[in-house]
Amino acid sequence: QERLSQIAKFSTLHPRPEGHKFAYGTAGFRLLGSLLDSVVFRVGLLAALRSRKLDGETIGVMITASHNPPDDNGVKLIDPQGEMLEASWETYATKLANAETDDELTKDYLAVAEALKINLDSPANVVFARDTRASGPALVAALKDGLQAVAADYTDYRILTTPQLHYVVKCINTATTATPYGKPTEEGYYEKLATAFQIVTMGKPKPPVITVDAANGVGGPKLKELARYIGSDHIDINVVKDEIDAVEKLNHQCGADFVKTQQKLPLGLEPASLELYASLDGDADRIVFYYVDEASKFHLLDGDKIASLVAMFIRDLLAVSGVDLQVGIVQTAYANGSSSKYLTDILKVPVTVTPTGVKHLHHAAQLFDIGIYFEANGHGTVLFSNSAMKSLESFEAQNPGQQDAVTTLLSLAALINQTVGDALSDLLLVTAILSHKVWGPDEWNLAYTDLPNRLVRVVVKDRMAFKTEDAERRLVEPKGLQAQIDALVKKYKSGRSFVRASGTEDAVRVYAEAATRLEADELAVKVSDLLK
Ligand code: 16G
Ligand code: ZN
Incomplete structure (x- = not known):
């Protein structure tokens, strides 16, 4: 009482x-x-x-x-x-x-x-x-x-960054188990990631120099600290937009969300051609990469591109190692049609589609031995199941090639934040893979070409009236609307469009993609007009 x-x-x-x-x-x-x-x-x-x-x-x-x-x-x-x-x-x-x-x-x-x-x-x-x-x-x-x-x-x-706190929570709760996750401190986080990165890239060339827009948020100082633990012998990370004391600059015309939704460079960034850039969001649980080519054209390497790169790398490592594990990918309706096609037809890995939101993707990824999930917006991670870890740990390699591949896979599991999408961990994952492949951003981008796409935010009277099915890809209500969308989409080559209520804002979102920029924009506008 x-x-x-x-x-x-x-x-x-x-x-x-x-x-x-x-x-x-x-x-x-x-x-x-x-x-x-x-x-x-x-x-x-x-x-x-x-x-x-x-x-x-x-x-x-x-x-x-x-x-x-x-x-x-x-x-x-x-x-x-x-x-x-x-x-x-x-x-x-x-x-x-x-x-x-x-x-x-x-x-x-x-x-x-x-x-x-x-x-x-x-x-x-x-x-x-x-x-x-x-x-x-x-x-x-x-x-x-x-x-x-x-x-x-x-x-x-x-x-802390959001993913750092997720890491700490897991460390504390696994401390006395057979598989402790790590030291439950910020330093423990840096040590774990830095060590894993050094092992994964051992004997490989330094990855391409990367310039990171930290959205003037918490990711800036934390990334610099992480880079210090790794050491400039192993990676060159150049952090910009790191004015955390200028609080009004947070996420302002910079950061992962800005770059992804606007499909353009952070304000004031003057990129050198064919160099690698990335943007974090305000709590560093999202990252997108990008570069400009010799013709100064901007190319975005978003969550779909990250998922494809990681899937390719892990699939190849598994093939070399001879360990029999099932890799799967989880995407949302926002995944670019070209990425889904590449994953299914070229890499031949199974793709599951879930509604937007980390909890849905995370749970679906847990159903694979190694489940890779990324939202197109740059939030994602890779989950190694307990049994996958056991198979890798107990595997008896027949030759040095197999041994190398298994060691790399195990270090990847340590490098990747298994609790939640983590921009810092994902940054190391991507650069480690580029180091293995001796690739720059343009070679990474070659795997497939994104279909031009457009995302529009539409304010409606009642967003709760918008009910979806099939992982948000089709509207059930308001009745009749889906048929109208279908009729529009049919007119566009490689056309696809869907409408869903936002879970974070009082609005609905319209996504459209099509064979050309003009058509994608036009389709987005026409579908948006249906909602008015
Ligand atoms: C939240 C989700 C993010 C999703 C976004 C969609 C988590 C931790 N975050 O930020 O994954 O992409 O919402 O927002 O689940 P929307 O529903 O407004 O489009
Ligand atoms: Zn975030």
Whole structure:
């Protein structure tokens, strides 16, 4: 009883703003930082509940709004193995966030505990971190109040990238198991990745020099630190757009989301022809690469290109090693048609398509021995199943070639962040492969040619009226609309288009691709017009 009064007492310090309906969506809670105080406080309560439900396993709380503008912020929970919060808990998060009064909050909190048979006297462990946004420190204070209100133990990891916190969570929860994931510290992260990179690229030429636009976010300083651990004997990484103190510059006309959606260079970047460039997003869980050719033409190497490069490399390594493992790819409807065709017809690896959002891709990738998933926007990773790891570890090579391939595969598993898409880890993965192939960006880009495509954001009266099937590739509702889209698409060579409600904004998105730039643009406009 006394303890419950603590919740109400602390909650009065974090009043809920009136007239706002909060929802835990694909990216957790995300909105203006100034509106998030009560939400983050309550996420503290929920994180403790989640940990208590799981016998005191450590839960992560990340405060970030990724690629959103500087004034936004957000918060999301990380489950014990470094995965996204289990979907069934999203409704509890939404419930607590929307409780109208301090008493209602206490009541809702108790109701969740009761429904899930959670022992409120058991231990709760939470770790958290934030990105570089100005609203971060105050939100961290709100989170601490939430954790204190319910007597949870916590550790503040201060400023980290989102994937670094996912890594830390997994390390903590696997520390006493047969397969510890690593040292649960920022240094442990750098050491693990740096060592793996050095082994994967041993005896190979240095990868091409890479210039990285860090979106003026947390990825800048962290990437520089990582590069320091690896050493300039092994890789040359040149970080630009790393002004984290100029908070208003975060994601502004730079960063992975800008480059991918605008299909152009970050503002002010003057690229040398045929050199390799990359852009991170604001919390460094996405990366896209690009270059300009001799004719100054811009070429984007997005998530689909990364997936294709990685699939080719892993498939070839497996073939050389003689280890029998099934590689599979997971994509979303946004995957460029040319990439899907290349993966299926040329590489002959199975492709699964899921709805947008990491949780869907991640789970589908877990069904393969080695599951590669990337969203076209540059979020993705590679998952090695436990049995795949065992097969690789116990494999008895018949010759040095096989041994080399198996060693490389095992080091790749260490280099790749197995918890979530990680821009820094993906950057090392891609450059390691380019080093093996002795490729520059233009050779990488040769595998297939993207179909021109266009993404349009359309504001509609009610985006919830848009219901899809077939992994968001077809509309079921509003009735009749899909038939109209089909009729349009039919008129375009290599035409494809779909419409889906955004999970993060109050709008619907229209994607279109076709044989030429003009036709892709035209198809996107015509489909958008159907929605008005
Ligand atoms: C979220 C997702 C991202 C997805 C994006 C789509 C996670 C961690 N992030 O940022 O994977 O691409 O939403 O946004 O799941 P949309 O629904 O607004 O198009
Ligand atoms: Zn992000």
